[in-house]
Amino acid sequence: MAMQLSLTAWSLRACTLAEAAGLSRVIGIGALDLGYFYGPALDRAQVLAAPEREAEAVRALGVDVPNFYHLFGTSLGDRNLAEPGNRERNEQDFAAVARFCRLAGIPTLFVLPGICNPGQGRGEALKQSAESLRRLLPLAQREDVQLTVEPHVHSFLESPQLVLDLLDAVPGLKLTLDYAHFVCLGWRQDEIDPLAPHAAHVHLRQARPGALQTKVHQGTINFEAQLATLKAAGYAGRLSLEFVHQDYMDTLHDDVLTETITLRDKVRAWQA
Template sequence: MAVKVAGSSLSFSKQPLDVALRELANLGFSFVDIGAMEGWAHINPSEVASQPQKFVEKLRTLCEQYRLKPVAFNAGLGTDDLSEQQRRLSALCFVARELSVPVITLGTAPRNTPLEREVHRFRQLVAVACKFGVTIAFEPHFFQIAENPKVALALVEQVDGLKITLDPSHFTVQGLRLDDYRFLLPHVAHVHFRDAGTKGWDEIQVPMGKGQVDFGAIVKALEELGYEGAISCEYIDTIGNLDIRENLIALKSLLSSLIASNGSARYHYGGETIERRRTKMRKIPVALQLYSVREDCAKDLEGTLKAVAEMGYEGVEFAGYHGRSAQELRKMLDDLGLKVAGTHTGIDTLRGDELKKTIEFNQILGNKFLIIPWIGEEWRRTKDDWLRFADFLNELADKVKPEGMFVGYHNHHFEFQQKFDGQTLWDILFSATKPEVVMQLDTGNAMHGGVSADEILEILKRYPGRAKTIHLKEFSSTNPKAVLGEGEVKWKEVLTLCDTVGGTEWLIIEQESYAYAPIECVRKCLENLKAIMESM
């Protein structure tokens, strides 16, 4: 089932288009459904009609910048005059053709409009779109003429070339189920998804898992018909007071699973919360940051690595190489069955001629995560310094991407203590960096900077897909030497978010304060982590 999962820019309709696209990219979307709603978001068809080529260039630049491919326009033409509708649609179709956008969604007239009038209007609009090779699809919308599935069928059957954008929420709020509108599915060219209740407009958009939309059954039915269009995740930020990002993440994750299983995965949340929707976490490997046992490594690197492997760690993250070559390190690791989860490497090793050497060294190690653990004052005195650092990381991410590598930054405490214009240094940095830049959150360091246990969870939610590696470090306000599991970090919630939101590929334990020998501390950390995982 070659279906694309897209994000809708209307999820961030209160923001300018560039911000909306950045938000969707940060959520991990590769495809976008762009709002073209006159007087609302994100582009006005009346303005497109005046300068269509300008909008082609603008949208192409933005989509390339955020690595998003547009798959549909969701349009409101903003006028009752049919000739003006045709003019505006013609320009929008020109833009769609130039950007290879196959579908434009339009709304229908209000309920009680004579069907023949709407048939006439759509015949004229479809004729315009056909000249550009673009498909027009109408959305059967609550309060509009096509809210009744039978009327929607009559409309689509009377206009050659007209298709449907299916949004099940508009049927669900009327108490209708899939079997009540299944006959529309052969006419579907695009899909909008969100969860909804059955009690009218007040439940048109409810949190994932709280509604009655049977996503699994719908995806399965579309798959059986050979549907190969896009499905847009469309939680709209002007409806209700939901956490838009959290619900988009949940919906995107669900759709990806359903599509990967060819729609066969049976699904309904049935009131289950997002945090509890998985019955079992996926297996995320656990590594040790070797700075935790740095003195042991300095004395006997091979013996320390052997002890780490025997404890059950699956990988290590380097913080220095103790005078060994990449080849020597790789042999030690291979002999012990250890992988490399990353390296903490100074910023100077990633600049100029040193970058090539660093890439080659880490390719030999089998490492793809290059994490900057610290930056000097010249990078962090002002907000502009942090934005300059963000630009550096963005450029660096582009340079290492062809090598299959990622760059990132690891926090201490000051990134959460100091603010500019009400924003923490952490938020300034990660709001200005590309989705490919890794946010290596150190839980203990952040809490030492004043971040609460609940705020740790909010950071992971705010930057979905960015925690490709994370430092699991304990924090206790009463015991500065607490090991993992003995303090105030909400580990079950952190691990669940790493699993469902963070895009986490490595869980990395780090311990920097010691109640007993460091090697025993990291053993205890791993034992406690495994116990927590087994209890989830």
């Protein structure tokens, strides 16, 4: 099966969910990743309290929803997976979210791996996060949903080797893979490529060292090489276009729609 495109709802922060779904169809994509933050989004309290009702509303959007982004708290640190005191509440919430995903027909679910909490280094954070993820994984599997983590800037998981260490510690875990987070930190693209076989979902945007997001023609990611790497790894999931307008990492300076369509066309040209 060929890789297909999706669009992240949080790219379209001035739209309603219905408008974001419609725009995804208009630009020929017809798929939309969902989450809780930055613009058209679901309400976390409603997803947790009434997963059946929220799933029905998602199905009514009329587009595929390949991936759902669940954040346990209200920030990168709040209730993060490397803090063991959060586990009981997180597991309770996650069971409802996994059920929601199954009912809504969302095959992959991504969470963040956690941060270096007070008193922790990367090794201890990885150990605690792995334990949390080992407890969450059966809850996702029970609903036939693939649990993934997204390595990201400011997490403890900021090197490809640490990512592989975490995957070794949690058999069955997969990645929502965004090369931009590693490129921003200065990793070469060929150093990131070994993560491709572990991807269950992929985010695409341009980046360069020091900048999480740049215009398509001003960054250092070689998309043609990245797509070839994913194809060689057997990846057949969605490629979600994730240009954003956010205060996180100063991603405030790009015309999101123009860059999204430019990258869409670049992917299509390579596939053709």
